[in-house]
Amino acid sequence: DVKVTQSSRYLVKRTGEKVFLECVQDMDHENMFWYRQDPGLGLRLIYFSYDVKMKEKGDIPEGYSVSREKKERFSLILESASTNQTSMYLCASGQRVRGYTFGSGTRLTVV
Amino acid sequence: QQQVKQSPQSLIVQKGGIPIINCAYENTAFDYFPWYQQFPGKGPALLIAIRPDVSEKKEGRFTISFNKSAKQFSLHIMDSQPGDSATYFCAASRYGGATNKLIFGTGTLLAVQP
Numbered sequence: 051d052v053k054v055t056q057s058s059r060y061l062v063k064r065t066g067e068k069v070f071l072e073c074v075q076d077m078d079h080e081n082m083f084w085y086r087q088d089p090g091l092g093l094r095l096i097y098f099s100y101d102v103k104m105k106e107k108g109d110i111p112e113g114y115s116v117s118r119e120k121k122e123r124f125s126l127i128l129e130s131a132s133t134n135q136t137s138m139y140l141c142a143s144g145q146r147v148r149g150y151t152f153g154s155g156t157r158l159t160v161v
Numbered sequence: 162q163q164q165v166k167q168s169p170q171s172l173i174v175q176k177g178g179i180p181i182i183n184c185a186y187e188n189t190a191f192d193y194f195p196w197y198q199q200f201p202g203k204g205p206a207l208l209i210a211i212r213p214d215v216s217e218k219k220e221g222r223f224t225i226s227f228n229k230s231a232k233q234f235s236l237h238i239m240d241s242q243p244g245d246s247a248t249y250f251c252a253a254s255r256y257g258g259a260t261n262k263l264i265f266g267t268g269t270l271l272a273v274q275p
Contacts (some may be wrong), residue, residue: 152204
């Protein structure tokens with residue numbers, strides 16, 4: 051089975067901190083995605099990557115950046131964490147037709 | 162702007178009932194419509210999907226109905242069980258559009274009571 055592993059299940063960070071969320075997939079997928087999940091808002095795409103060092107903005111990229119130096123790893127960076135970035139963050143890899151495989155998520159709280 | 166609208170936000174049914182979750186889309190270029198199921202503490206997982214050239218697709222107790230002219234599609238769960246209690250997301254995408262990007266609905270929290 052494809053595995054998508056997110057490095058932390060829960061994180062608590064202070065306002066203004068730089069935060070790194072890590073994601074690793076083991077199926078050699080070209081496409082990787084970062085979503086945030088909020089009640090009533092569903093899954094909103096932050097950034098995605100279709101190849102090493104390639105990235106594109108999703109629907110809500112403000113306040114975030116990403117890094118993909120290796121095919122299996124896709125990192126989400128909160129440059130200066132704010133309380134409105136408190137959320138569940140989900141990483142995924144795969145293709146639209148074969149399906150995305152999601153990680154279990156990182157619940158980030160910014161205080 | 163929300164390209165895929167999903168309703169209801171939450172749904173409670175009795176065991177054996179048939180919950181129905183509806184989605185509507187705007188972009189006629191969409192050509193692939195999956196449903197994802199998410200259990201608490203887990204990421205969403207692909208459940209079933211349909212293309213607009215068919216009006217219905219069944220996989221076990223799960224059925225997608227598709228109405229291309231109305232730009233709507235829905236998920237029906239036959240003989241629902243407590244184990245079906247989860248959050249369900251519809252999604253849509255188009256071929257060649259932004260590299261496999263799926264656009265998700267807002268989700269429906271389903272509770273199936275014993």
